[in-house]
Amino acid sequence: MSDTNKQWHLASRPKGMPTEENFRLVEAPIPKPGEGQVLVRHHYMSLDPYMRGRMDDAKSYAAAQKLDEVMGGGTVGEVIESRNPDFPVGQMVVGAGGWQQYAVSDGRDLRKIDTEKAPASAWLGAVGMPGVTAWHGLNRIIEPKKGETIVVSAATGAVGSVVGQLAKRQGCRVIGIAGGPEKCRIVTEEYGFDACVDYKAGRLHEDLKAAAPDGIDGNFENVGGEVFDAVLARMNAFGRVAVCGLISGYSGEPIPLRNVRSILVNRLLVRGFIVSDHQDSWQPALTELADLVSKGELRYRETIAEGIEAAPGAFIGLLRGRNIGKQLVKLV
Amino acid sequence: MSDTNKQWHLASRPKGMPTEENFRLVEAPIPKPGEGQVLVRHHYMSLDPYMRGRMDDAKSYAAAQKLDEVMGGGTVGEVIESRNPDFPVGQMVVGAGGWQQYAVSDGRDLRKIDTEKAPASAWLGAVGMPGVTAWHGLNRIIEPKKGETIVVSAATGAVGSVVGQLAKRQGCRVIGIAGGPEKCRIVTEEYGFDACVDYKAGRLHEDLKAAAPDGIDGNFENVGGEVFDAVLARMNAFGRVAVCGLISGYSGEPIPLRNVRSILVNRLLVRGFIVSDHQDSWQPALTELADLVSKGELRYRETIAEGIEAAPGAFIGLLRGRNIGKQLVKLV
Numbered sequence: 001m002s003d004t005n006k007q008w009h010l011a012s013r014p015k016g017m018p019t020e021e022n023f024r025l026v027e028a029p030i031p032k033p034g035e036g037q038v039l040v041r042h043h044y045m046s047l048d049p050y051m052r053g054r055m056d057d058a059k060s061y062a063a064a065q066k067l068d069e070v071m072g073g074g075t076v077g078e079v080i081e082s083r084n085p086d087f088p089v090g091q092m093v094v095g096a097g098g099w100q101q102y103a104v105s106d107g108r109d110l111r112k113i114d115t116e117k118a119p120a121s122a123w124l125g126a127v128g129m130p131g132v133t134a135w136h137g138l139n140r141i142i143e144p145k146k147g148e149t150i151v152v153s154a155a156t157g158a159v160g161s162v163v164g165q166l167a168k169r170q171g172c173r174v175i176g177i178a179g180g181p182e183k184c185r186i187v188t189e190e191y192g193f194d195a196c197v198d199y200k201a202g203r204l205h206e207d208l209k210a211a212a213p214d215g216i217d218g219n220f221e222n223v224g225g226e227v228f229d230a231v232l233a234r235m236n237a238f239g240r241v242a243v244c245g246l247i248s249g250y251s252g253e254p255i256p257l258r259n260v261r262s263i264l265v266n267r268l269l270v271r272g273f274i275v276s277d278h279q280d281s282w283q284p285a286l287t288e289l290a291d292l293v294s295k296g297e298l299r300y301r302e303t304i305a306e307g308i309e310a311a312p313g314a315f316i317g318l319l320r321g322r323n324i325g326k327q328l329v330k331l332v
Numbered sequence: 333m334s335d336t337n338k339q340w341h342l343a344s345r346p347k348g349m350p351t352e353e354n355f356r357l358v359e360a361p362i363p364k365p366g367e368g369q370v371l372v373r374h375h376y377m378s379l380d381p382y383m384r385g386r387m388d389d390a391k392s393y394a395a396a397q398k399l400d401e402v403m404g405g406g407t408v409g410e411v412i413e414s415r416n417p418d419f420p421v422g423q424m425v426v427g428a429g430g431w432q433q434y435a436v437s438d439g440r441d442l443r444k445i446d447t448e449k450a451p452a453s454a455w456l457g458a459v460g461m462p463g464v465t466a467w468h469g470l471n472r473i474i475e476p477k478k479g480e481t482i483v484v485s486a487a488t489g490a491v492g493s494v495v496g497q498l499a500k501r502q503g504c505r506v507i508g509i510a511g512g513p514e515k516c517r518i519v520t521e522e523y524g525f526d527a528c529v530d531y532k533a534g535r536l537h538e539d540l541k542a543a544a545p546d547g548i549d550g551n552f553e554n555v556g557g558e559v560f561d562a563v564l565a566r567m568n569a570f571g572r573v574a575v576c577g578l579i580s581g582y583s584g585e586p587i588p589l590r591n592v593r594s595i596l597v598n599r600l601l602v603r604g605f606i607v608s609d610h611q612d613s614w615q616p617a618l619t620e621l622a623d624l625v626s627k628g629e630l631r632y633r634e635t636i637a638e639g640i641e642a643a644p645g646a647f648i649g650l651l652r653g654r655n656i657g658k659q660l661v662k663l664v
Contacts, residue, residue, distance in 0.1 A: 224593075245596070255593065260588075263575050270601075271601050272596040
């Protein structure tokens with residue numbers, strides 16, 4: 001253990017897809033916890049699509065990431081120094097430590113985790129923010145009924161894979177949308193979805209129609225653009241759409257939507273949401289998700305970059321869809 | 333009173349804007365009520381934008397209008413022959429008699445009206461389907477709170493004018509969107525909206541920003557397209573959008589929407605609805621609306637075409653926005 005705290009700052013705001021030059025690696029001293037604080041050594045950093053939105057200086061659901069400050073983000077780590085009796089040394093915690101090796105916290109943004117139930121990394125994925133996002137969008141917005149057809153885009157992702165598995169458990173027909181045959185194989189064979197549409201195959205509308213012959217009752221939208229349009233065209237009356245991500249728009253281009261009329265004709269409910277607005281969903285979601293993971297009934301994949309130096313490259317890979325499942329950076 | 337029943341049939345399906353050639357005037361015998369039925373002589377026929385959608389042989393929220401049959405639509409009239417004790421001769425009723433002078437009914441689609449509370453024609457407008465549509469979208473979807481900013485497009489229309497007046501009564505800042513200075517004058521001076529944006533003036537975004545300096549909390553969308561996009565760009569976090577009509581799309585062109593990202597960033601609720609799905613709203617809405625009209629506290633305008641022969645031309649005028657307020661055809 002060195003005595004420096006390597007951290008990534010935002011050096012400049014990207015135009016479109018970020019490049020490594022938008023980030024700057026800084027070596028800071030390891031901070032000292034004050035009274036009531038703890039020092040956390042991060043084991044894993046979370047990389048998430050929402051971070052691209054925060055890199056712009058534009059109105060978004062989260063405050064913009066400030067220039068020349070540590071990139072924000074979720075972390076899981078171990079308390080290695082404590083001046084807070086609620087968090088003894090050795091306690092594993094999830095927090096918002098950002099893109100760095102160490103962080104000090106007064107505990108208000110920390111949540112204790114049980115690594116017997118699920119491994120540390122899972123508390124950033126299937127049993128973390130992405131899992132709660134999936135749980136909330138599915139159960140609180142889509143509210144699936146047995147026998148309904150549910151479509152999930154970015155289906156191998158940390159959110160999408162959980163959405164589909166939870167919907168299957170509720171007796172739905174579940175269709176994933178993913179890019180490429182390898183991702184589609186994972187969606188059906190590993191995650192057990194009923195079907196997967198490869199949006200890169202060039203037959204999006206036809207393949208979606210074949211996979212959802214009775215139409216679509218619920219859509220968990222992680223992508224937007226052409227994929228969203230294709231799903232809207234197949235929605236059934238009184239369908240529900242949880243809008244969780246519009247990843248193809250994070251790089252600045254607007255995503256025009258053509259099948260808006262489906263909202264009226266089919267009396268759709270379309271609701272955008274951010275899981276941090278829904279604190280009441282976290283406890284029931286995490287309890288259920290941790291239980292399923294501990295019993296081996298909820299599967300997930302991780303793409304793990306090694307070492308803090310790898311973070312910007314891994315983040316760009318995430319935005320390009322190169323990861324499968326939860327994108328993490330392993331620090332310890 | 334002649335012994336023929338003039339009626340308009342759908343002769344052919346329009347491409348884009350309908351023409352008078354799409355309709356055929358037919359003289360049929362006046363029907364005889366059977367056991368349990370009544371004969372209604374129509375005083376007014378209602379013309380509504382949704383009828384354009386039904387003229388296509390495409391998936392819509394209502395079954396397509398059949399060729400060579402009487403155009404469907406709301407009517408208000410008097411029972412002139414009765415073999416149903418629930419509806420005595422002389423009773424004024426609202427029904428779905430269609431584009432014709434007389435209709436027979438078993439009473440299941442008839443609703444008795446009190447023309448002391450509001451004139452017969454109003455039961456097709458402010459105290460009829462359009463009024464209930466306004467009431468439901470505002471109170472059940474937008475759920476306005478005092479002090480919020482509510483925007484209504486097609487603000488002089490039978491629906492929009494009621495939406496805005498009800499929202500004003502609930503303590504909201506209400507902004508109408510309408511086409512042309514004369515319609516905008518009516519919106520502010522007659523209906524008492526706080527402001528009106530003339531979408532034909534070419535400064536939609538700037539004028540909307542000036543009228544809604546604190547952003548928009550609720551949008552009652554009657555139009556779609558560019559107007560809807562401009563409103564989406566100004567929505568506040570947790571705003572609600574009731575999608576009631578997309579009139580610019582009724583003639584077949586898709587209406588691409590650019591500001592889809594606002595749904596996610598602002599966690600919007602967007603809900604399409606058709607008032608006939610919400611039978612539980614009718615009674616409370618009609619009670620409140622009839623009460624307001626009888627006290628002179630809810631204003632409305634009507635554009636009345638005279639005689640059944642005028643129906644197709646009046647309908648085309650409605651689609652072109654030539655009417656102000658509820659478009660009716662007076663038959664008696």
